[in-house]
Amino acid sequence: MKKNILLGVCGGVAAYKSAELVRLLRREGFEVRVMMTAAATRFVGSLTFQALSGHPVATDLLDAGQESAMGHIHLARWADRILIAPATANFMARLTQGMVDDILTAVCLAARAPPVLVPAMNSAMWLNPATQANREIIESRGIRLLGPGRGELACGESGEGRMLEPEEILNRLRELSPTGPLQGRSALVTAGPTREPLDPVRFISNRSSGKMGYALAEALQAAGASVTLVSGPVSLAPPPGVERVRVETALEMYDAVFARIDQAPLDLFVACAAVADYRPAEVSAGKIKKNDANMTLSLTRNPDILTEVAALPADRRPCCVGFAAETGDIRRLGEEKLRRKGADLLAANLVGGTQGGFEDDNNALTLLWHDGQAEKRCGDAPVADLRMDLPMMPKRELAAALVSFIEEHFFACNPSS
Helix, strand or coil, X not given: CCCEEEEEECCCCCHHXXXXXXXXXXXXXXXXXXXXXXXXXXXXXXXXXXXXXXXXXXCCCCCCCCHHHCHHHHHHXXXXXXXXXXXXXXXXXXXXXXXXXXXXXXXXXXXXXXXXXXXXXXXXXXXXXXXXXXXXXXXXXXXXXXXXXXEECCCCCEEEEECCCHHHHHHHHHHHCCCCCCCCCEEEEEECECCEECXXXXXXXXXXXXXXXXXXXXXXXXXXXXXXXXXXXXXXXXXXXXXXXXXCCHHHHHHHHHHHHHHCCCCEEEECCECCCEEECXXXXXXXXXXXXXXXXXXXXXXXXXXXXXXXXXXXXXXXXXXXXXXXXHHHHHHXXXXXXXXXXXXXXXXXXXXCCCCCCXXXXXXXXXXXXXXXXXXXXXXXXXXXXXXXXXXXXXHHHHXXXXXXXXXXXXXXX
16 A cells, blocks of 8 residues: 555545544554645644644645745655545635645645545535536546545535545545555556647547557556556546546657656556557648648658657666557567567557457457567567467456556566566
8 A cells, every 4th residue: 555645634624534534544554744725724723633643734835944835846746645635615626627726736736646535515515516517527537536425414414425434534545555566666558549630620530449548557557556548539537546648649649658757767658549650741720621622631750659668768768568450460560560669568459340459349469579588678589479369358358468468577577676
């Protein structure tokens, strides 16, 4: 279970439960730091949380006691998990809008992983369409909500909106903190298609639904990895606990991947997205009119994200897993792509027709990788001489099977891990 928890306390009557929550978290072995809104300090004094946590409580966004007044950045980087309990309707609304007007919202915006919210409010406030709309937006960003529960409320009414009890919150946190062979590792997955605009109306794209990439992000998270999902335009919700970065074009996906790699060392890179190989050389500012019988498009090549990640220096290079969608001869074409791109493992699959793949809930994969035994490093062997077939199955099951193989392959790439 992750050890550093940053607890944010909003201004609500349920704030008194957060004091007991700090005590339980510390007894569980967590290191706990607390941050409070100004309204929260009117319900429970900051000295209470300081005594229980053993650390000063952060209450100001611009704290002169912090070097360069960047306390929110320091806290965001320190925390393995950010927990907001209670999370009020006001806080949810401000978080939805990306506002940064107190220490809690600033830390949540600066964090690399989505926070966990424990809502607490009157039933009418919770069921209000505005709050429910905010809830949907928050959950679509990979933020997990614990509760609210039902029962007697501070106002004397009874219904949905009650903050979960500290013991239940702790139990739910245990469920959200999976252990596995990739515990403590970071993974980045690309998923879905890209859209390359021709004009404000039209674009070039492909049939990728993103289902395989999203299933892989979920399976990696279940294996204990901290997962970032860089996703093209799809109609899927991100797996709980997975940070999603939305992009449209291949260049945006390229920038998002390397921005993540530049932020912190990355252990695994899984390039599952169907990235457009080419984009229009020129994008029309207005809608292209249907004037001529024929139209010629000039295309320019997009950067190859997997190839460039695989070519990074050893101290920055993650273990690289690529995908190859082909319409035939996947063994030969997959081996060529594995060598050309410099990946450590390549998952090739057939697309088109009735054989699964794009837009389908099922898929089958042929895994290709280098022997690498002579050099004891992945990716150094001159040919791809090892192969394993994963038969047709639902993509979630296939993702779990592939992640099990990646776990073994990852540790082969990192023998000291």
